[in-house]
Amino acid sequence: MPRVCYFTGKKTSFGKQRTYRGQKISKGGFGLKTTGITRRTFKPNIQTVNAVITNDDGTTTVKRVKASAKAIRIGLVVKPLKRKYGYTRQQKQG
Numbered sequence: 001m002p003r004v005c006y007f008t009g010k011k012t013s014f015g016k017q018r019t020y021r022g023q024k025i026s027k028g029g030f031g032l033k034t035t036g037i038t039r040r041t042f043k044p045n046i047q048t049v050n051a052v053i054t055n056d057d058g059t060t061t062v063k064r065v066k067a068s069a070k071a072i073r074i075g076l077v078v079k080p081l082k083r084k085y086g087y088t089r090q091q092k093q094g
Helices: 069-073 087-093
Strands: 013-021 033-042 044-054 062-068
Touching: 044 069, 062 069
Parallel strands: none
Antiparallel strands: 013 033, 044 062
């Protein structure tokens, strides 16, 4: 499973890291000169979490999915209950 958020679609993006040398013109120099450009990656903060997923037919299931920290923080991820206190008593009565 790749590093992609299930809810927002965030994934690894690519860019460049530039290295400069020299003094700025505003500080009395001749300007900054680029001395190197290297490719780099920007990786999102992806967490593996248990989430309640709604299927196409309306039923809900608990699945382990990869979600970005932003999706968790803003509430897109609905987590299942960790403990079901009194759940078995309700089953016995029903």
